[in-house]
Amino acid sequence: MSDATIEVAGLRKRYGSATALDNMTFTAQAGRVTGLIGPNGAGKSTTMRIILGLHRADSGRALVGGQPYQSYPCPPRSLGALLDASAVHPARSGRNHLLWLAQSQGLGHRRVDQVLEQVGLAGAGRRGVGGYSLGMRQRLGIAAALLGDPPTLMLDEPFNGMDPEGIVWLRGYLRGLAAEGRAVLVSSHLMSELQDMADHVVVVGRGRVIADSSVAALIAGVSDGQVRVRTTAPESAAAVLSTLGGQVTYAEPQVLLVRGPGAEQVAEALSAAGLGFSELAPHRATLEEAYFALTGDAADYRATGGVAS
Numbered sequence: 001m002s003d004a005t006i007e008v009a010g011l012r013k014r015y016g017s018a019t020a021l022d023n024m025t026f027t028a029q030a031g032r033v034t035g036l037i038g039p040n041g042a043g044k045s046t047t048m049r050i051i052l053g054l055h056r057a058d059s060g061r062a063l064v065g066g067q068p069y070q071s072y073p074c075p076p077r078s079l080g081a082l083l084d085a086s087a088v089h090p091a092r093s094g095r096n097h098l099l100w101l102a103q104s105q106g107l108g109h110r111r112v113d114q115v116l117e118q119v120g121l122a123g124a125g126r127r128g129v130g131g132y133s134l135g136m137r138q139r140l141g142i143a144a145a146l147l148g149d150p151p152t153l154m155l156d157e158p159f160n161g162m163d164p165e166g167i168v169w170l171r172g173y174l175r176g177l178a179a180e181g182r183a184v185l186v187s188s189h190l191m192s193e194l195q196d197m198a199d200h201v202v203v204v205g206r207g208r209v210i211a212d213s214s215v216a217a218l219i220a221g222v223s224d225g226q227v228r229v230r231t232t233a234p235e236s237a238a239a240v241l242s243t244l245g246g247q248v249t250y251a252e253p254q255v256l257l258v259r260g261p262g263a264e265q266v267a268e269a270l271s272a273a274g275l276g277f278s279e280l281a282p283h284r285a286t287l288e289e290a291y292f293a294l295t296g297d298a299a300d301y302r303a304t305g306g307v308a309s
């Protein structure tokens with residue numbers, strides 16, 4: 001699937017006096033899950049709507065497999081999208097909803113039953129969508145996106161309303177789709193959902209890209225050089241480590257993060273001071289920590305770019 005890319009370059013969009021997108025530029029590559037992460041109002045949904053041609057950018061370009069989405073004879077076969085899982089008539093069954101979509105793409109009922117099976121809705125396909133939970137609607141939306149077996153997928157907040165089992169399923173499922181060579185673009189404002197799932201993240205705020213990096217590089221950058229220490233005497237330990245020139249912060253009440261001295265030096269200093277510790281290792285930041293390190297001078301983004309929850 002060499003043409004499996006979703007590319008936006010230099011997108012700008014204003015709604016009245018509000019700037020929604022300010023030079024939004026990134027590419028979701030084939031064979032990987034790309035997380036599009038940012039606080040509320042950062043511009044994620046606007047970007048996706050422009051990619052689908054639902055909104056028009058003031059300037060810049062949005063391409064799917066190198067072409068505008070609407071230039072394809074059957075666009076849903078080039079890009080499968082889930083924007084709003086609730087946008088389904090409640091009286092219609094999930095299967096009938098998909099049959100209707102399939103027909104418009106020249107596909108038959110076999111494909112509908114296949115995708116229902118794939119998303120775990122085979123048993124619920126003949127029930128009215130009005131009785132579906134939000135998690136089931138998300139699954140139905142994903143099934144709809146998959147109908148045309150597209151090389152690229154774009155899902156806006158697909159984890160919303162999913163229970164823990166659904167989240168685990170969806171993570172594995174999206175990874176599988178990427179492993180088949182597809183480009184999978186997934187927006188979220190919850191880092192924990194993307195941890196261990198996305199290969200690459202594009203962090204956005206106020207309509208522009210703040211970071212565009214592999215997850216591993218992003219985490220390594222934030223973890224860099226810190227040592228994590230768990231101790232029942234955090235204040236004394238912090239005082240000792242400060243005398244070594246370490247910058248000490250609290251990750252939890254009894255867990256210190258020390259920047260400066262290495263793990264061995266920290267262990268020696270604590271032992272020499274007679275202070276015990278139950279954990280001491282180079283720190284590996286979570287994606288969430290990396291995100292807050294990036295956005296959060298994010299007071300800024302929250303104050304002017306919409307309120308982050």
Ligand SMILES: Nc1ncnc2c1ncn2[C@@H]1O[C@H](COP(=O)(O)OP(=O)(O)OP(=O)(O)O)[C@@H](O)[C@H]1O
Nearest residue numbers: 015018020039040041042043044045046047189306
């Ligand atoms: N149709 C619209 N009319 C006016 N302003 C809009 C419209 N759509 C989006 N905006 C504004 O554009 C900015 C970006 O919104 P967008 O919905 O793209 O952000 P988001 O990152 O998807 O946020 P969320 O996580 O809340 O979905 C916000 O300030 C929003 O208020």
